[in-house]
Amino acid sequence: MIELRNLEKVFKVKNKQVTGVDQVDLRIDRGEIYGIVGYSGAGKSTLLRCINILERPTAGEVLIDGTDLLKLPAKELRQARQSIGMIFQGFHLVSSKTVAENVAFALKAAGLGRTEQQKRVAELLELVGLADKADTYPAQLSGGQKQRVSIARALANNPKVLLCDEATSALDPSTTKSILRLLKKINEELGITIVIITHEMEVVKEICHRCAVMQAGKVVEEGKVFDIFANPKEELTKDFIQTVLQFTLPEKLLRECKGTLVKLQFRGDLAKEAVVSDMLQAYPVSGNILHGKVEYIRDMPLGVFMMELTGAKDQIDGAIAYLEERIEQVEVVQHGSVD
């Protein structure tokens, strides 16, 4: 439904040219939640703003349901943009207007009558869980509530697409979770396609179906979120994944650990249990689990744990080879110093 072809955005700053987005090809399907991650300056905001032509690309195509927005005359482009809602990190609410007036503003602009506006505002505030805040001013709301108002406003004209520009970056972790739950509900119940840019892999893990990783204006890796977590290819992607999957063992524990340390990563928590106990039965080694956790990537479990193996070297080598055959990722973090 959203297709970016050879997209490029070059900014002219004095005599210099700065490339914000560099030859990006991307396809986002109808009804999916798509994440775009990258460090600061990677080009995420510019890419997102090119989707609704808030930023006009210098080259390429922006196709929404097959129509290239860049080829539309001004009036038709304005209409097409009504089907793309957007929310921002800083909420962008009008402080002198009440919650209801902030939401109604988008409806007024679309030419809806007063009674219809009131009905729609009530529906939207109910949807975002703010039915009791209609007459409140933004200054009296928490950050999470302000973001809910901006989501209601973005949905006012029944968009097909919702663009989220670092929508949770200004919020604490528990408010972030509640906003992500709301976005997931909107996606599931209204079928709205959501594109979310973020520097937090946690956000991607929580709600996205697929994601792209950006660096220096380019998409360097792209795919289903679970596959990206389970099997990242690029170093940059691995860095992002580490922010969610990494655990560090206390130094004292590492110093005292004389056996061979292996890190196992596997899909599903139960599958692994049998593999490890089978390995311990097949090889005369001891296995001591030092750390383990199962992360849910959307709803699919991905387990990571660290185990210390002790025993004769050839038996440990055999045990590791056995694990490697059955578990997706086995990494020897430290070789044992004693048998």
Ligand SMILES: Nc1ncnc2c1ncn2[C@@H]1O[C@H](COP(=O)(O)OP(=O)(O)OP(=O)(O)O)[C@@H](O)[C@H]1O
């Ligand atoms: N209006 C502009 N004029 C000139 N250069 C710009 C403009 N907007 C963005 N850039 C440049 O384009 C590149 C990409 O910026 P962009 O804001 O899209 O990155 P980002 O990944 O969203 O970063 P952040 O997370 O910090 O917002 C950067 O080098 C930036 O300096």
